[in-house]
Amino acid sequence: MSDALLSLQGVSKSFGHADRRARALLKVVFQGLAPTGKPVVTDIDLMVHRGQSVGIIGSNGAGKSTLLKLITGVLAPTQGSIETHGSTAALLELGAGFDPEYSGLQNLHMNAAFLGLSRSQIAKHLDEIIAFADIGDAIHEPVKHYSSGMVVRLGFAVVAAVKPDLLITDEVLAVGDESFQKKCIRWIEGYLANGGTLLMVSHNMYQVQKLCQRAVWLDGGAIRAEGDVFDVTQRYLAFHERKDSQAQVETRSHGNQAQYALTALMLNGVAEGEAQLGVGDTLEVEISIKSPDGRAPVAMVGIVRADGTPVYGVATDHEGIRLSLDPDGQATVRCTFDHLQLLPGGYQIKAHTLDPEGLRVHDTLERPLTVVGQTRELGTTRLAHRWSQPNPHVGPTTRSPS
Amino acid sequence: MTQKPSWGLWWDLTQREIKGRLSHSAMGVIWLVVTPLLLLGVYAFVFGVIFQARAPENFDFPFVVWLALGLWPWLAFSESTLRAAGAIRQHSALISKIALNRSMLVISVLTATFLLQLVGYGVVLAVLELMGIHLAWQGLAHALLVLVTLYILASGLGLMLAACQVFIRDLEQVLPIAFMLWFFLTPILYAPSFLPIELQPLIWLNPMTWWMEALRSALIDGQAIPDWRFIGLLAGSVAVLLVGAWVFRRCSPYFEDFL
Numbered sequence: 001m002s003d004a005l006l007s008l009q010g011v012s013k014s015f016g017h018a019d020r021r022a023r024a025l026l027k028v029v030f031q032g033l034a035p036t037g038k039p040v041v042t043d044i045d046l047m048v049h050r051g052q053s054v055g056i057i058g059s060n061g062a063g064k065s066t067l068l069k070l071i072t073g074v075l076a077p078t079q080g081s082i083e084t085h086g087s088t089a090a091l092l093e094l095g096a097g098f099d100p101e102y103s104g105l106q107n108l109h110m111n112a113a114f115l116g117l118s119r120s121q122i123a124k125h126l127d128e129i130i131a132f133a134d135i136g137d138a139i140h141e142p143v144k145h146y147s148s149g150m151v152v153r154l155g156f157a158v159v160a161a162v163k164p165d166l167l168i169t170d171e172v173l174a175v176g177d178e179s180f181q182k183k184c185i186r187w188i189e190g191y192l193a194n195g196g197t198l199l200m201v202s203h204n205m206y207q208v209q210k211l212c213q214r215a216v217w218l219d220g221g222a223i224r225a226e227g228d229v230f231d232v233t234q235r236y237l238a239f240h241e242r243k244d245s246q247a248q249v250e251t252r253s254h255g256n257q258a259q260y261a262l263t264a265l266m267l268n269g270v271a272e273g274e275a276q277l278g279v280g281d282t283l284e285v286e287i288s289i290k291s292p293d294g295r296a297p298v299a300m301v302g303i304v305r306a307d308g309t310p311v312y313g314v315a316t317d318h319e320g321i322r323l324s325l326d327p328d329g330q331a332t333v334r335c336t337f338d339h340l341q342l343l344p345g346g347y348q349i350k351a352h353t354l355d356p357e358g359l360r361v362h363d364t365l366e367r368p369l370t371v372v373g374q375t376r377e378l379g380t381t382r383l384a385h386r387w388s389q390p391n392p393h394v395g396p397t398t399r400s401p402s
Numbered sequence: 403m404t405q406k407p408s409w410g411l412w413w414d415l416t417q418r419e420i421k422g423r424l425s426h427s428a429m430g431v432i433w434l435v436v437t438p439l440l441l442l443g444v445y446a447f448v449f450g451v452i453f454q455a456r457a458p459e460n461f462d463f464p465f466v467v468w469l470a471l472g473l474w475p476w477l478a479f480s481e482s483t484l485r486a487a488g489a490i491r492q493h494s495a496l497i498s499k500i501a502l503n504r505s506m507l508v509i510s511v512l513t514a515t516f517l518l519q520l521v522g523y524g525v526v527l528a529v530l531e532l533m534g535i536h537l538a539w540q541g542l543a544h545a546l547l548v549l550v551t552l553y554i555l556a557s558g559l560g561l562m563l564a565a566c567q568v569f570i571r572d573l574e575q576v577l578p579i580a581f582m583l584w585f586f587l588t589p590i591l592y593a594p595s596f597l598p599i600e601l602q603p604l605i606w607l608n609p610m611t612w613w614m615e616a617l618r619s620a621l622i623d624g625q626a627i628p629d630w631r632f633i634g635l636l637a638g639s640v641a642v643l644l645v646g647a648w649v650f651r652r653c654s655p656y657f658e659d660f661l
Contacts, residue, residue: 015659016656016659021570021660028652029653034655069498074500074658075659092500097499101422109414113414114411118410
């Protein structure tokens with residue numbers, strides 16, 4: 001249905017060893033081989049078709065910028081092949097290609113030439129570029145006197161005039177002020193609506209979800225997940241929230257010496273690993289407990305966000321439930337959340353045992369839960385609600401696209 | 403993917419380089435005329451007056467003429483090659499962010515420097531003419547052709563050195579010294595005939611001797627028609643350019659790794 005504008009096959013990139021320069025030179029010149037060294041990006045396969053918008057997400061140092069540089073041709077891959085069809089314009093970094101000594105206007109000419117515009121094309125688009133950048137008389141000032149926001153304005157304005165088949169941006173929009181960011185987003189939306197293709201790196205998941213259909217999660221130089229933007233960004237966010245709370249989790253780990261010990265924590269009948277759920281699915285939490293003294297302890301179930309923020313917690317004694325022990329002192333209790341209205345993201349399900357008085361926590365077990373789904377609702381929980389308009393006769397209802 | 407060389411971009415960059423060179427100093431264009439004349443004055447004083455350097459016996463002009471004919475082409479060659487060698491490092495910010503044909507950056511710096519020195523050459527020769535020293539102007543076209551081959555030679559060397567300098571930074575320190583040595587090994591301040599007789603054949607091993615001789619035979623002897631020696635210069639310079647461009651093409655994908 002659509003042709004590939006960009007295809008990467010088995011692309012890897014290693015940066016040459018900085019201390020073996022002379023050897024690298026001989027190897028490159030006489031053998032035509034790429035210098036070997038520290039791998040930054042390994043074995044990337046990626047296809048971007050015309051009209052798609054793809055977000056690249058990942059932690060710092062995951063290889064996102066290197067990947068973009070490979071795609072734009074600033075870097076050459078050590079292995080693999082990269083094919084592009086059609087025109088490409090990249091906003092790789094703030095003020096890339098601007099000479100601080102020259103005026104904005106001169107730099108604008110040069111930058112447009114770098115992007116492949118001829119002089120007549122530049123002349124044709126000049127007013128449009130200046131109007132888009134909207135930095136007033138500063139256009140005649142040297143770029144070294146510009147604020148970073150003004151540099152981005154100018155850079156984006158040039159790219160907007162070029163209208164490439166494939167637009168590549170690397171976290172540049174974060175610098176502009178609110179109104180310019182909105183202008184850029186509007187422009188990108190219009191560009192996408194007219195069949196443009198976008199490849200963007202961003203740490204702003206909201207922006208990625210808003211602008212992209214697909215997302216690629218890079219981790220340690222390799223693709224960790226790829227697919228629908230909501231799915232990938234939610235898994236990415238969940239991963240980070242868990243990483244943040246890892247230290248806490250470790251200190252609260254399962255204590256073997258506990259008197260009232262937890263022996264199992266099953267989520268929807270599965271004993272291990274990460275559970276996955278859609279918004280509104282049912283969650284069954286089953287806790288197995290061993291009591292050494294024949295007294296029935298209190299069981300507690302809690303849901304926290306992956307970063308540790310509590311969402312909900314409830315204990316058996318709150319609701320007058322008494323655990324019945326079998327002759328070996330074992331008990332199993334199940335807590336069912338029908339139509340669980342957690343919003344997509346990463347969560348931890350926690351189970352605790354407390355002494356029969358419900359005073360002291362004896363044991364804790366945790367299991368990760370990821371809720372997936374396509375929704376732009378915010379927060380952790382979907383609350384029952386309905387919309388209404390008190391004065392429906394005032395005029396016809398209009399829906400704004402934003 | 404590699405970007406094709408673009409003449410439009412080459413000329414834009416060259417213009418920008420020239421404008422930058424001229425506009426960053428207060429007197430701009432005036433220096434273009436004043437600097438070569440000051441330099442000529444200094445050389446004339448030091449070598450003509452202090453060292454009493456002399457022109458060869460069958461040479462009808464003062465020593466400064468002998469000097470001037472060789473010095474500016476040499477300056478054009480050496481300064482443009484040295485600047486070109488540093489061009490990739492100088493433009494490292496651009497290279498790491500914009501995909502463009504990197505050889506354009508080298509060649510534009512080189513072209514700008516070469517042209518500015520040639521303007522100096524023109525100024526000096528014009529002033530000598532005004533002072534009543536009449537050169538053989540019928541050889542001017544031949545001399546310009548020789549300068550074109552010198553430009554081709556500088557381009558080839560510049561591309562090669564620019565690529566190597568990215569990998570081996572020490573070149574930045576070594577090259578100016580090497581070029582200074584080369585300057586003294588080239589008959590610019592002296593004539594080949596001043597050397598001890600047994601060393602004279604050796605001076606022809608230095609290719610720059612051939613360029614200097616070609617320029618002098620054009621502008622002094624008035625040799626208007628290029629002969630086999632010019633063919634040699636052209637072939638040699640084109641060969642160096644081909645090798646330089648080949649080395650550069652091989653290295654350029656990896657510049658970012660080592661910048």
